[in-house]
Amino acid sequence: MDIFELVKAAQKRIAGHAHVTPIMTSRTLDRLSGAQIFLKCENFQRIGAFKFRGAYNAMSQLTGDQKKRGVITHSSGNHAQAVALVGQLLGIKTVVVMPDDAPPIKRAATEGYGASVIEYDPADASREKISKDLSIQHGYTLVPPYDHLDIIAGQGTAAMELFDELDSLDMLMVPCGGGGLLSGCAVAAKGKNQNCRVIGIEPELADDATRSFHSGKLHTVKNPPTIADGTRTPSLGDVTFPLVREYVDDMKTVSESAIIEAVKFLFYRTKLVVEPSGALGLAALLSGKIQPRGRVGIILSGGNLDGTTMKIILDS
Numbered sequence: 598m599d600i601f602e603l604v605k606a607a608q609k610r611i612a613g614h615a616h617v618t619p620i621m622t623s624r625t626l627d628r629l630s631g632a633q634i635f636l637k638c639e640n641f642q643r644i645g646a647f648k649f650r651g652a653y654n655a656m657s658q659l660t661g662d663q664k665k666r667g668v669i670t671h672s673s674g675n676h677a678q679a680v681a682l683v684g685q686l687l688g689i690k691t692v693v694v695m696p697d698d699a700p701p702i703k704r705a706a707t708e709g710y711g712a713s714v715i716e717y718d719p720a721d722a723s724r725e726k727i728s729k730d731l732s733i734q735h736g737y738t739l740v741p742p743y744d745h746l747d748i749i750a751g752q753g754t755a756a757m758e759l760f761d762e763l764d765s766l767d768m769l770m771v772p773c774g775g776g777g778l779l780s781g782c783a784v785a786a787k788g789k790n791q792n793c794r795v796i797g798i799e800p801e802l803a804d805d806a807t808r809s810f811h812s813g814k815l816h817t818v819k820n821p822p823t824i825a826d827g828t829r830t831p832s833l834g835d836v837t838f839p840l841v842r843e844y845v846d847d848m849k850t851v852s853e854s855a856i857i858e859a860v861k862f863l864f865y866r867t868k869l870v871v872e873p874s875g876a877l878g879l880a881a882l883l884s885g886k887i888q889p890r891g892r893v894g895i896i897l898s899g900g901n902l903d904g905t906t907m908k909i910i911l912d913s
């Protein structure tokens with residue numbers, strides 16, 4: 598199957614529903630890096646993160662019967678909000694299984710869009726099992742956060758827009774949790790511009806995908822204590838792992854302090870509010886983990902963080 602075609606189809610499907618987010622530049626960043634940096638601002642996407650793209654692409658393709666029965670998902674936050682909002686837009690009932698330590702702002706937003714939230718303790722229960730059991734019991738369709746081609750293709754539209762607007766890039770840096778955004782963006786990048794080097798970025802504390810990428814064997818990190826809560830997923834998935842191996846050129850990790858510095862830089866220097874997961878690409882750049890050259894795209898994947906977390910970051 599040609600996955601690039603799926604990304605193109607997703608771009609048509611979400612047109613007029615998702616925002617075409619702005620691409621920002623910063624002379625300070627260009628000067629610091631010696632390259633031309635383009636920031637793709639998914640913090641300005643609907644629900645404040647790219648996950649609206651995948652959720653809309655997946656849910657708009659459900660059959661009438663599936664839509665009537667409703668959907669279920671498990672998520673640490675942004676995917677939940679995306680599913681809830683798409684459900685509201687398309688008139689689909691949504692149920693979200695969420696860890697009991699999820700950031701309050703994310704839970705409140707999810708409920709605000711009309712989803713029912715079911716809590717679980719991430720230390721003992723498996724969210725996959727809970728949502729699977731409920732989906733069987735009630736006939737809900739499962740909308741997974743990353744390991745599904747419709748989700749991956751939707752997330753890839755963020756990179757498509759970068760290439761549509763900028764024509765060519767020499768490098769693209771993408772945050773990685775379960776690898777939906779990274780694999781979709783890598784497929785899009787290679788489809789548009791074969792020579793663009795695609796690099797996935799993870800927190801050091803959640804380096805499962807980096808180790809999986811380099812070893813070819815799937816590694817897992819359980820409940821990693823990283824501040825980048827959007828990347829706390831235990832591992833790449835059955836669908837994303839092979840795609841990351843095939844389309845991504847390299848993976849790098851960044852320290853917690855580098856992530857914090859990147860969020861601060863975005864706030865003070867570029868006036869952008871970006872959550873820790875969203876700042877991973879910039880963290881890799883500012884901490885010297887990648888050698889930038891030419892035209893470099895960085896996906897700022899989201900901007901949902903509460904005031905308490907932002908204060909801790911800005912004060913540190």
Ligand SMILES: *Cc1c(COP(=O)(O)O)cnc(C)c1O
Nearest residue numbers: 675774775776777778827898899
């Ligand atoms: C979900 C998320 C990620 C990670 O995306 P995956 O598709 O799971 O790799 C990164 N940043 C933000 C802001 C997210 O919400």
